[in-house]
Structure formats: structure tokens, C-alpha cells
Amino acid sequence: MIKAVIIDDERNSRDIIALMLEKYCPEVTVAATASDCAEGIARIREHQPELVFLDLEMPDGTGFDVLLGTREDVSFEAVFVTAFEKKFLHVIRCAEVELILKPIDKESLLQAVSLVRDRIAGNSSKQRYQVLLENFHNLQHASWKLLVQDTNGDTQTIFLPSVECLEVRQENCLFRTDSGQELLAERPFRYYADLFSSLPFYQVNNMQMIQLSNISQIDASHGKVLLKSGMVVEITERRRKDLLSRLQR
Amino acid sequence: MKRIIILMLLLYCYAVGTLAVNPAPDTLIAKDDFAASALDLRPYINSLSDPEGHLTIQQVAHLPFTSSPHYFHNFKKNNGQVNNCWFRLQIKNEGSDSLSAILFAGWHDFMYWYSKAPGDSATLLMQTGLMYDKGGVERWDHYGFNVSVPPGQVRTFYLHIINKSYNENPLMPALFSEQAFARFHNKEQDSYRKEAVIIQVLLGMLLVFFSISIINYIQLPDRSYIYFAIYILGLILFFALRLESKPYQLSFFHRWPMLKYYWDIPGLLFCFYLMYLMFGNTFLNLKERYPFMEQVFTWVSTVVGGLIIVCIYCILMEQYHLPVIIYSYVYFCTLVPFLVVFVALARRSRHHPLVRFFLYGSVCLYLACLGSFLMHIRPLGLLSALGELAAPSMLLIGGVLLQAMFFLAGLSYRNKLVHLERTRTQELLIKQLNKNKELQRKLNEQLEELVKEQTTEILRKKQELEEQRKIQLETEYDKKLTEIELKAIRAQINPHFIFNCLNSIQLFVMQRDYEYAQKYLSDFSYLIRKTLDFSRRNFISLADEITYLNTYLGLEKMRFENRMEYEIVVDPEIATAELEIPAMLLQPYVENAVKHGMTNPQQPIGQLSIHFNQIAADMLECVIADNGIGIARSRSLRTLPKHHQSSGMEISQNRAELLNKMYNTEIHIEIIDLSARNEADSGTVVKILIPQL
Numbered sequence: 001m002i003k004a005v006i007i008d009d010e011r012n013s014r015d016i017i018a019l020m021l022e023k024y025c026p027e028v029t030v031a032a033t034a035s036d037c038a039e040g041i042a043r044i045r046e047h048q049p050e051l052v053f054l055d056l057e058m059p060d061g062t063g064f065d066v067l068l069g070t071r072e073d074v075s076f077e078a079v080f081v082t083a084f085e086k087k088f089l090h091v092i093r094c095a096e097v098e099l100i101l102k103p104i105d106k107e108s109l110l111q112a113v114s115l116v117r118d119r120i121a122g123n124s125s126k127q128r129y130q131v132l133l134e135n136f137h138n139l140q141h142a143s144w145k146l147l148v149q150d151t152n153g154d155t156q157t158i159f160l161p162s163v164e165c166l167e168v169r170q171e172n173c174l175f176r177t178d179s180g181q182e183l184l185a186e187r188p189f190r191y192y193a194d195l196f197s198s199l200p201f202y203q204v205n206n207m208q209m210i211q212l213s214n215i216s217q218i219d220a221s222h223g224k225v226l227l228k229s230g231m232v233v234e235i236t237e238r239r240r241k242d243l244l245s246r247l248q249r
Numbered sequence: 250m251k252r253i254i255i256l257m258l259l260l261y262c263y264a265v266g267t268l269a270v271n272p273a274p275d276t277l278i279a280k281d282d283f284a285a286s287a288l289d290l291r292p293y294i295n296s297l298s299d300p301e302g303h304l305t306i307q308q309v310a311h312l313p314f315t316s317s318p319h320y321f322h323n324f325k326k327n328n329g330q331v332n333n334c335w336f337r338l339q340i341k342n343e344g345s346d347s348l349s350a351i352l353f354a355g356w357h358d359f360m361y362w363y364s365k366a367p368g369d370s371a372t373l374l375m376q377t378g379l380m381y382d383k384g385g386v387e388r389w390d391h392y393g394f395n396v397s398v399p400p401g402q403v404r405t406f407y408l409h410i411i412n413k414s415y416n417e418n419p420l421m422p423a424l425f426s427e428q429a430f431a432r433f434h435n436k437e438q439d440s441y442r443k444e445a446v447i448i449q450v451l452l453g454m455l456l457v458f459f460s461i462s463i464i465n466y467i468q469l470p471d472r473s474y475i476y477f478a479i480y481i482l483g484l485i486l487f488f489a490l491r492l493e494s495k496p497y498q499l500s501f502f503h504r505w506p507m508l509k510y511y512w513d514i515p516g517l518l519f520c521f522y523l524m525y526l527m528f529g530n531t532f533l534n535l536k537e538r539y540p541f542m543e544q545v546f547t548w549v550s551t552v553v554g555g556l557i558i559v560c561i562y563c564i565l566m567e568q569y570h571l572p573v574i575i576y577s578y579v580y581f582c583t584l585v586p587f588l589v590v591f592v593a594l595a596r597r598s599r600h601h602p603l604v605r606f607f608l609y610g611s612v613c614l615y616l617a618c619l620g621s622f623l624m625h626i627r628p629l630g631l632l633s634a635l636g637e638l639a640a641p642s643m644l645l646i647g648g649v650l651l652q653a654m655f656f657l658a659g660l661s662y663r664n665k666l667v668h669l670e671r672t673r674t675q676e677l678l679i680k681q682l683n684k685n686k687e688l689q690r691k692l693n694e695q696l697e698e699l700v701k702e703q704t705t706e707i708l709r710k711k712q713e714l715e716e717q718r719k720i721q722l723e724t725e726y727d728k729k730l731t732e733i734e735l736k737a738i739r740a741q742i743n744p745h746f747i748f749n750c751l752n753s754i755q756l757f758v759m760q761r762d763y764e765y766a767q768k769y770l771s772d773f774s775y776l777i778r779k780t781l782d783f784s785r786r787n788f789i790s791l792a793d794e795i796t797y798l799n800t801y802l803g804l805e806k807m808r809f810e811n812r813m814e815y816e817i818v819v820d821p822e823i824a825t826a827e828l829e830i831p832a833m834l835l836q837p838y839v840e841n842a843v844k845h846g847m848t849n850p851q852q853p854i855g856q857l858s859i860h861f862n863q864i865a866a867d868m869l870e871c872v873i874a875d876n877g878i879g880i881a882r883s884r885s886l887r888t889l890p891k892h893h894q895s896s897g898m899e900i901s902q903n904r905a906e907l908l909n910k911m912y913n914t915e916i917h918i919e920i921i922d923l924s925a926r927n928e929a930d931s932g933t934v935v936k937i938l939i940p941q942l
Contacts (some may be wrong), residue, residue, distance in 0.1 A: 009847075010749060011810050016756040057745070059848035083752065084744030102752040 002117065002173055005047055006033045007040035007066060008055035008081065016104065017053050024106055025113045037061035041069040049076050050120050051113075053100075056082040064088075064136050071129055077116040078129070088136070094160070095132035096147045112169050131157065137217065147187045148175065156183055164229055166192055166201075166208040178214065202243055204235040212247065276339040277424070279348045279398060287429045290338060290352070296320050297335040306363050306371045306407060307525060309335050323421045332412040336422065339405045351393040351430040352421040354408060356496060360704075361409035362394040379494065380413065383504050385815040390499045393430050414510060417572035436895065438497035445498040448488050451646050455485045458653050468635060469664060476528035477656055483521055484649060511564060518576060526550045529607055532659065533594075535743040538601055542593065587615060603666070606659025610652035617648020730907055743840060747777075748810055769807060776800050783832040787908075791861065792825040792868075794832075798839055798859060805843050813846060813855040820862050822836045828869060829909050830939050831916070838873045838935045845877030845933055852876050852931070867941040876932040879924040905937075915940050 004021065008014045014033045021028045031047040034040035037060045044052060044066070054063035063080055069078075080092055083102040092099050131145045138144060144160040146218040151172060160174060167174040168191060173189040176182055185192070193203055203209040204225055210233060217226040220240065225233050235243065277293040295314030297304075304312070314337045342348045354360070359378035377391035382392065398404045410420070425433055427780035459481040466474035492500045495511035502508050517537045526546050529535070535543035556579065560572040591608055598604040621644045750773045757766035779797050783789055789797075795817055819825060839859065846855030860872040905916045917938040923930040 010752075010808055012756045012808065013749065016752060019756070019759050083746075083748030102748045103372060103755040104752070148695040 002051050002113075002120065003031045003047060004028050004051040004053065005031055005040070005043050006050040006053045007035075007037070007043070007058070007063070008033075008053070009025070009035050009058045010055075011035070013055065013081065013102065020104060020106070020109055021113075024110060027117070037065045037069070040066045040197050044070045044074050044076065048074055051116055051205065052076050052078050053081050054078050054087055054242075056080055056088060064133070065135060067129060071133070075126065077119055079112050079116060089133045090195065090199065091132065091144075094135055094144055094146050096133055096149065096155070097128060111199045127155070127157070136237060137157055150184060151184050151186055153186075155191070158183065160199075161213065163201075163211055164214050164227060164231070165208055165233065166196075167209075168207045173188045176229075176231075180229070202239075204239060208233050218244070252630070252754075275436050276341050276403070279340055279342045279350075280344050287410045287426070287433070288424040290424050291318060291321050292316075294422055297337070299333045299335060300331075302331070302333045302411070304335070306361075306373070306409070309407060309409075310365065311372055321420055321422070322417075323419045325419065326417045327415055327573075328412065328417050328570075332417055334410055336408040336410070338396075338408070338422075339403060339406060340396060340398045341403045345400055347400050348395040348396065348398040349424045349427065351427060352396050352406070352408070352422060353393050353430065353433070354410070354427060355420050356392060356418045356494070357410045358413050359409075359422070360392070360394075361407075363407035363409070365405040365407065367403055367405070371405075378411070380506055380510065383506055385503055386497065386499050387556055388503065390434075392496075393425070393434075396424060413567060413569060415573050434497065441498050443497060445495045447643070447646060447882045448492055448495070451650065452485055452488055454650060455481050455488065455653065458657055459485060461657065465660065465664070469667070471531075471660075471663070471667070473528055473532035473663070474660060476524060476531055477660060480521065480524040481505050481653060483524060484653070487521075488646075510569070519553050519560060519579075522553045523550055523557065525611075526553065528656070529611075532656075532663065533601065533603055533607055538936075539594075539597060542590070545590070557689035570605050584619075587611075591615070603659055603663055606662060610655030610659065613655065614648045617645050617651075621645045621648075644714040675878055681732050726907070726910070746805075746808075746840075749805055753808060758927065769804070772800050772804055776804060780833075786832050788829040790818075790826055791823065791828040791830055794830055794835060795825060795861075798835065801836065801839065802843070802857065809843075809847055809855070812853065813843065813857065815859070817858040817859045818861070820860075823861055823863050823869070825861075828941065829867065830871075834905070834908070834916070834939075835873065835937065837873060840935070842873050842875040842877070842935070844881070846875040847877070849876060849878045849931060864938075869939040869941060871937040871939065873935040873937070874932060879922040879931055879933050880920065881922050882924065 004015050005018045006017050008017070008119045014035070018030050018033065020214065021030060021163055028051065028213055031049055032043040034043045036058050040052075040054075040058075049154050052066070054066055056063045063078070067078060069125055077098075079098045079100060080088075081100045081102060081104065085092075085099070085101070089099070098115060100108050100112055128147055131147055135144045146158045146160050146163070148156050152158055158177065162177045162179065167176070168189040169184055171188055173185045173187060173192050174182060175185060188206075189209075196209060197203075200212045201209050202212055210225065214226055214227050214229070216228045218224075218235075218240065219226065223235050223237060223240065225243075227233065264412040277288075277290070295312050296317050297309060297312055298317075299309075312336070320336075336354075338352070340348065352362075357377055358380040358926075360376070361373060362375035362377075363371040364374050375391060375394050377388065382388040382391055394406075396404075396406060408422070412418075428681070449605065452745050459478055462474045462478040462481060464477060465471075490509040492498055493502055493506070499743075526549055530543060530546045533539070535544075535546060550770060560575065563569070563571040563575075586936060591612060594604050594608055624644065640704070693696060750769070754766050754769050754773065757763070757769060776797070779800070783793075785799070802813075802817075806813050806815065839857075842857050843855070846852075846857050849855070856876040858872075858874050860870075860874075862870045862872070864870045905918050908914065909916055915938075917936075919936040919938075921936070923932045923934060
């Protein structure tokens with residue numbers, strides 16, 4: 001059984017999460033609900049849940065405030081539930097923390113719950129939330145960290161600015177860092193390409209994505225981009241122009 | 250004159266018949282009846298030539314005289330040398346009365362008259378001569394020598410004649426009674442008076458010409474006038490001196506008897522040549538018009554100058570005949586060259602009108618000279634005629650006058666030309682000036698036009714630039730507007746709200762509360778539809794806005810489980826259907842009010858009110874009030890990092906500014922935090938003033 005707490009300022013939201021958990025995830029029991037941050041922290045401390053469904057925006061704060069207030073004494077897995085999120089999406093995703101969008105659909109709820117269940121068994125959440133909160137406080141991607149689950153099932157931490165490029169490796173994604181390290185991630189290239197699309201990265205072709213700060217030279221005549229490490233990647237004409245205009249900005 | 254002399258001589262010859270013929274050929278026997286007649290003495294006179302001129306009267310008295318009639322001539326004769334001869338006449342008075350007669354032998358250079366009684370020495374009775382006698386008009390009487398022989402006595406008379414001049418006047422000795430000589434004197438006087446009058450008239454005319462040219466020269470300093478004046482002055486002198494040799498006439502220069510000889514010597518005619526050439530040179534302006542002729546004239550002038558010096562030298566040496574010879578040859582030599590020069594000048598006359606005057610004048614003189622020369626040839630022979638060329642025959646005088654008149658006319662014409670030239674130059678100058686003025690004016694105009702064009706161009710460019718800037722600004726505005734509008738729409742239809750609404754609907758469905766779900770869904774659909782509709786429009790009616798806000802607040806109230814109350818109060822005077830307000834202007838403030846109203850721990854129920862008031866005829870006021878925690882505390886409550894801030898309010902502020910700019914209205918937004926006024930109060934009041942167009 002997994003003990004859960006739901007924190008949301010809207011009753012309708014709390015009700016529907018509870019209702020859906022009851023209906024689709026019988027192994028999860030809702031121990032308590034809270035309508036704001038302060039109450040949420042109190043309920044967590046009171047019930048010591050293993051899983052907390054957290055609304056991001058509440059009248060007296062955000063879901064991060066709840067995490068900050070409870071990380072010292074309570075260890076739990078968090079699942080963010082939000083109607084619409086843009087600002088903190090990358091922070092949450094980089095830390096591989098689950099996020100469910102309202103209105104909640106059955107599949108995402110089930111997937112999140114099953115993942116959390118695995119994590120509770122693996123007991124590897126401490127580092128993840130540390131990274132999440134650090135990233136939340138920095139908010140500048142220049143010092144973000146990225147949690148990556150490799151093909152062996154281990155979780156690795158990568159300093160985001162050190163990533164030189166990402167490459168397609170069949171169903172997985174290969175990370176190269178400027179120190180020459182290579183890391184094969186479990187998730188596909190497409191997942192990271194989407195995640196990084198609003199960060200200072202650029203997909204130069206169908207197989208590769210590079211970090212802009214690592215570009216040392218662009219060879220226009222041969223359609224090549226030279227990276228600081230000496231690596232050469234190919235770029236199509238259309239994307240080269242696009243890249244140039246982005247670099248100018 | 251010569252004819253008169255010839256007539257006179259014929260008369261003498263006739264008279265001779267009345268004289269008693271003397272048996273002794275060298276002694277004239279005078280009778281009592283001599284008194285009334287004139288007697289040709291040639292048969293009674295013996296002569297002695299003295300070419301050396303050393304003989305005195307004492308010597309001559311002892312020398313033998315021969316009868317040599319060749320000495321006598323009744324016309325002018327060119328001796329070609331000095332003629333120095335002695336004549337001896339013996340008269341024996343056989344009458345009862347003493348003989349008192351007068352001997353006249355012509356006008357000669359030097360004449361000495363001696364009388365000698367037998368056994369006695371000769372005494373000089375009279376000394377005279379053209380070169381010697383300085384007397385006035387009375388000197389002409391000196392040439393009649395007294396012959397007085399007491400009754401029954403014999404007297405010997407010696408006449409010494411020296412003719413230094415090349416031309417010798419008629420030498421025809423005749424004996425006159427006193428009455429006869431008086432008659433002769435009167436006749437001569439009459440005949441010479443005509444010539445003298447002609448010369449005087451000529452002199453007068455020449456003087457007039459001279460005055461005219463001098464006056465002209467003073468008025469208009471033209472060298473040709475002064476040359477002409479000098480030339481005329483020369484002519485005046487020449488003709489005035491001519492008077493000197495007219496017997497019994499008044500003259501001007503009798504005190505210097507030699508003068509007339511100098512001028513009479515043809516060599517001095519070269520002076521006229523010189524002045525003539527110089528005059529022609531300057532008059533015709535040959536230097537510019539006819540440089541070759543100018544050179545010819547200069548050369549000839551130089552040569553003539555040389556000849557003049559030679560002639561003067563000869564005269565000084567008393568070799569009067571040498572200049573005559575020189576002049577003769579020069580005259581013959583220059584006849585053809587003169588013609589050539591005239592022809593050459595004539596060919597130029599078409600381009601040079603002055604040439605015509607010069608030519609006519611020159612040809613007049615030339616022909617007059619030639620004519621006069623030809624006229625002289627017959628009576629005088631070739632050389633003598635040459636010598637007499639300068640003597641003023643009527644023809645020559647006419648020629649000189651014509652020439653002077655032509656020249657004067659030419660000078661006048663030249664003046665006219667100069668005047669015309671000057672006038673033309675002035676006209677040209679004036680024209681040029683006018684042209685210059687015109688040009689200047691045109692240039693000024695052009696410049697003005699240019700400046701105008703440039704100014705217009707600059708203005709146009711400036712305008713263009715301004716327009717461009719305006720367009721750029723407008724584009725920027727448009728861009729900003731679109732951006733802000735998009736942002737505003739996103740902000741206004743808060744995705745949170747949308748998805749939370751959907752979430753709520755989902756819950757009702759799951760709870761099987763279908764009626765509520767349907768109501769919720771229809772309200773939500775209305776709201777979304779209206780939002781989409783309003784986002785395309787700039788203005789909507791107030792009624793629409795109120796309905797929209799009502800629906801929105803109803804949905805919010807449903808979300809917040811009735812923890813919120815709201816009211817919309819509309820001034821009944823407002824015609825809501827007609828009044829228009831900018832679309833989606835109020836929604837962000839209402840949303841903010843809902844948000845803040847829900848966050849006040851002291852107030853369990855959020856109170857929200859919206860008032861529409863007509864505060865002036867053209868001013869609509871909208872007041873959105875809540876009882877929330879207020880803006881300041883809401884901000885401080887936020888734990889989000891500073892760069893996380895709600896942009897909804899800012900967007901709406903921007904939007905108001907944008908609307909003001911776009912529609913030139915004065916929408917005014919005032920946000921009042923009640924807690925700032927009074928600690929006890931809480932809440933926010935947003936006042937929006939919307940002017941009616």
C-alpha cells in the first residue's frame with residue numbers, strides 16, 4: 001500500500017485525484033488532503049506519506065515551497081499536478097520528477113504511479129529532489145543539472161552546460177560531454193530534443209543536437225559545424241541559416 | 250605768264266621798228282623821239298662769259314666783248330650750271346636832250362649795273378637780284394636800271410648777271426622810256442596779280458585746312474591729323490614762298506630772299522614725299538590693315554629722308570642743279586611704282602573705305618603733276634619742265650586743293666569710322682553688359698531654382714525619412730500590439746482557468762452529476778466562444794462585456810465552491826447596449842481580483858464587486874474592488890524568485906497605453922491598494938476610466 005497526500009487549492013481537483021486513485025490505483029490510499037501549502041506541510045508531517053500529489057500554484061505558495069518545507073524530515077515521492085505549466089516544466093523534467101496535467105487522464109496517472117512505486121522500491125529519490133530544488137533556485141539553465149537514467153537502469157547526474165551534443169543511438173540517446181565522457185540514456189533522442197528545444201541547444205540534423213555555446217566555427221561552404229572539442233557535425237543549408245539567426249539573437 | 254612775255258616781246262619787236270637803226274652794231278644811237286617806245290637791245294649788246302667768276306669791273310672794261318645772241322632767251326631756261334656773264338651796252342646820245350631811259354633785262358639772281366663815261370672808271374649804279382634784294386614790294390623797281398646819257402655824249406653800261414639757280418628767267422634786255430616802263434610795270438603787275446590772288450586764295454584755303462586739322466587733332470589725338478597738318482603747313486610755306494617770285498606782288502618772306510630758292514629747288518619736294526608717306530601710313534592704318542604696304546612706305550620714307558639730306562647738302566654747297574637732276578630721275582623712276590602702289594591700294598579699297606579717299610587725293614595730285622609736267626614740256630623742254638613741276642600752274646593748284654580736300658574728307662570719314670567704331674564698341678559693350686546682366690539674372694534664377702529644388706529635395710527626403718520612421722514606428726507598434734494582444738489573450742484566458750474548468754467538468758462527469766456538468770460545460774463553451782470572438786474585435790458593447798464577466802465569475806465561483814461572492818452593478822442611466830468599451834480590457838483585472846480575493850485568510854468569503862458608473866457625459870468609470878490581501882502583500886507573499894512575476898497586469902497597462910495611442914483616447918487606469926491607506930482595510934480597487942468617443 002502506498003500512502004498518499006493530495007495538496008491542491010481547488011476542491012474539484014482534490015476530489016478528482018482522489019476519485020481516480022480510488023478507481024484505478026487501488027494500491028494507493030489517500031491519507032489526507034490539503035488546500036494550501038501550510039496545511040500541506042502539516043499533513044505531510046502528520047501522515048509521513050510515501051507519495052504526494054502537489055499542485056504547483058496555490059494561494060500561499062507553490063508546490064516547491066511544500067517540498068522545501070518537508071525535504072529535511074520527510075522522504076516522499078512527489079507527483080506534480082497542474083492545469084497548465086510552462087515556467088517550471090524544464091526544471092521538473094530535468095530532475096525526472098513526474099508531472100501530470102489536468103484534466104488528468106488515466107494512462108498518465110497509472111504511468112506516474114507505477115514509476116513512483118518503482119522508485120519507492122529503489123529508494124533513490126533523495127538525490128533527485130536535491131537536483132530539483134537546486135535547479136528551481138537557479139532557474140538559469142547555465143548551472144542546471146540533468147538526471148539521466150542510463151541503459152543499465154542507473155541514474156546519472158550531468159552538468160547541463162558540459163553537454164556537448166546528443167546523438168540518436170537506435171532507441172536511446174547518447175550524451176557527449178566536453179570532457180569526452182559518453183553516456184547512453186534510456187530515453188529516446190526525441191524526448192530530449194523536445195525537452196531541450198527551448199534551451200540553448202540546436203538540432204543540426206535528424207541525428208544530432210548540439211549546445212550553442214560549444215560551437216567554435218561554422219563552415220558555410222561545406223555545411224559543417226566545428227565544435228570546440230574538434231568534433232565536426234553536418235548541418236543542412238536551411239538549418240544553418242536558422243542557426244545563424246538564432247546565434248545573432 | 251610766258252605768253253604774256255612772248256606778247257610783250259612781240260610788242261617790243263614791233264616797237265623796235267620805230268627806233269632809229271644805228272650804223273655801228275655795238276653802239277646805240279639815241280634820238281629825241283625815243284621816249285615813247287621800248288627797244289630790243291639784243292643787237293647792241295655784246296657779252297662776256299665769266300664761268301670762273303673772278304673778273305672785276307676794272308678787268309672787264311679792258312676785255313673784249315663779243316656779240317653772242319645765245320645768251321638771250323625770252324623763256325625760262327635750264328642752264329644746268331651757274332651762269333655768270335657780263336653785258337656791255339654803248340649808247341651815244343645824238344639828240345638835243347639828255348637821254349633818260351630804263352633798261353630791263355629780266356629777273357635774275359644777282360644783277361650789277363655799272364656806268365662808265367669814256368676815260369672814266371666804271372661806277373656801280375645799282376645792285377639787285379632775286380637772291381640779294383631784301384626789299385619789300387619796291388624792290389621790283391630795282392630791276393629797271395636807269396640809262397641816262399647827256400646830250401651828245403657816249404656812255405658805256407655794264408650789266409653783270411649771275412644766275413646761280415639752275416633755271417634762268419627770261420633774259421631779254423630792252424630799253425624803255427620812262428612812260429613805257431611804267432606801262433610795262435603796270436601790265437606785269439596786273440598779270441602777276443592774278444597768279445598772286447590764286448595763290449593767296451589757295452593759301453587761305455590751305456590755312457583753313459590746317460586749322461581744321463589742328464583743331465581736329467586737339468579734339469581727337471590722331472597722328473594722321475598732325476601729319477596732314479604738317480603736310481598742309483609745308484604746302485602753305487611752299488605756296489607762300491611762291492609769292493616771292495611774283496613780280497610787283499606783296500610777299501611774306503622777302504627779308505629772306507634765299508628761302509624761296511630752297512623751296513623752289515625740287516630736291517626739297519622730297520620733304521612732301523616724306524610727309525605724304527607718313528600721313529598715308531598712319532591715315533590708312535597700314536600697320537594693321539596692310540602690313541606689307543606699311544613696310545614699303547617705311548622703306549620709301551627712309552630713302553626719301555636720305556635724299557633730303559643729300560639735297561640739303563648740295564644746296565649748302567650752292568650746287569643747286571644737282572638736286573634737280575636727282576629729283577628728275579627720282580620723279581621718272583617713281584612714276585610707275587606710284588601707279589603700282591595706287592593699283593595695289595585700289596584693290597584693297599573694297600575692304601578699306603579710307604583707301605578710296607587717299608587714292609582719289611593722291612591720283613588727283615599725281616595727274617595734276619603729270620599734266621602740269623606735260624604742259625611744261627612743250628615750251629620748256631624735258632628738264633626745264635621738270636624743274637618747273639613744282640611751280641604752281643592752275644592745274645597743279647587744283648590738284649593740290651582736290652587732294653587736300655579728299656584727304657580732309659578722308660580724315661573726317663576716318664573720324665566717323667572711329668566714332669562709329671566707338672559707338673559700336675559702346676553698343677557692343679552695352680550689349681555685353683546687358684548680356685552679362687541677363688546671364689547673371691539667369692544664373693541667379695538657376696541658382697535659386699537649384700536651391701529651391703535642393704531644398705524641396707531635402708524637405709522631401711526629410712519627409713520620406715519621417716514617413717519611413719513613422720512607418721517603422723507603426724510597424725513596431727503593430728508588432729508590439731500583436732505580440733501584446735496574443736500575450737493578453739493567453740493571459741486573459743488563463744490556461745489554468747481553462748484546464749481547471751475542464752478538470753471540474755471531468756469531476757462532475759465522474760461523480761455522475763450530469764446536470765451540473767452540462768451547465769458547467771455550456772457556460773465554459775460560451776466563455777471560450779466569446780473570448781475567441783472578442784479577441785478579433787477591438788470594441789464590444791458594455792452589455793456583452795457584462796454578460797461575459799458574469800459568466801466568467803459564475804465559473805470561478807463554481808471552482809471556488811462558493812467561497813466567493815460577486816456583484817456587478819451598472820448605473821441604470823447607462824445604455825449598456827450602445828456603449829462600447831475595448832474588448833478584454835477588464836478581464837485581467839477581474840481575474841486578478843478573483844485571485845486576490847481568494848487569498849485573504851481573514852476573509853473566508855471573497856467579495857468582488859464591479860461598478861459601472863457614468864461620471865461624466867463622455868466618461869465611463871469601471872471600479873473593480875475586492876477584499877483580498879492587496880497587491881503589496883500578495884507580492885510579498887510570493888516565494889517565487891523575483892523574475893517570476895505575473896505579467897497580466899503589466900500587459901493590461903501596456904494594452905491601455907496602446908489603445909490610447911491607437912484610438913487617441915484617454916483610458917486611465919488607477920490601482921489602489923486599500924491597505925496602503927488604512928492598515929485595517931484590505932483589498933484592491935482598480936479604477937478604469939474609459940472616455941466615450
